[in-house]
Amino acid sequence: MKFEPSGSIDAMHCLAIKHEYLRCRDMFEVFRDTATGIVLSGHSREAAYRAYNAYSGFILHLYEFLIALHARDYGDTEVVSYKAARASGYERADILDALVNEDAERVVQNRIDRINRGSAPSHENAIDYYYRLLPLPTDFAKTFRRMRNKVGGHVTYERLEEIDLTAFYQANHPYLYLLYRDLGDYWGRHCEEIPDLANVTDFFKAVLDSETPEGARGE
Template structure:
């Protein structure tokens, strides 16, 4: 890696890890707020992570569909990405939420330099 130091690589990894961790926690907190609770708990017999995956998956679908709708209706801000940016990621892969959760768990630590 010409021009890159080990420290730069570690800092980049830590920044990426922090972003993934905070994004996941932010999405969970939005759902908790909407449900009027401080913690989202699955009903008996269900895995907590399955419920969270469903919530995050539905949010991802809703956000992208809303972006497409606003662009089509001429309601998107001037700086909005081109509609093709959103159309090419639809449908959101069914494993998106599960993959995001797994990546969040994987990068939850940090590296030191």
């Protein structure tokens, strides 16, 4: 659906972006805390299970957050339709991959530029760290999208037999983290408290006003 800047749909789309960012942040914080526990206390199946689930959720919500940002840029909830993509000679997935690749290249280059300008904080990584992240792996966005589908979305045997989330983390986490921090900062501002997210934050209110939720008595 097409929508205009500053219109009613745009306002709701911005709320949806903020909601998706918060979901991404929640999953990242759970992953960080769980991973820290594994480092300090050692590997266990339960901890690994929780870390896997949290990182899978982080991938899913980060990808959806990025696509939602581009939807707003294009003024189209689809970003680009399948029909429009094919009319231009490309598949829709290829266009989305190109946009995500550009996002990743930009956040790495922005860190390099900030260090060169002398405006980076004192705790920033050395510039060589970021130079080593470029050039971006040519299949970064495609791999990111497919991993989002396999571990965060679709139920598939490949998740257990073929998909190596550890290898994906080792190869791609620096890019995901920069995307999360640098593109998410704007949407995360003023979110120390959860904002009014319409039906999201109204969820269950009417139920609580009228009845005791099933299971609340510990049955």
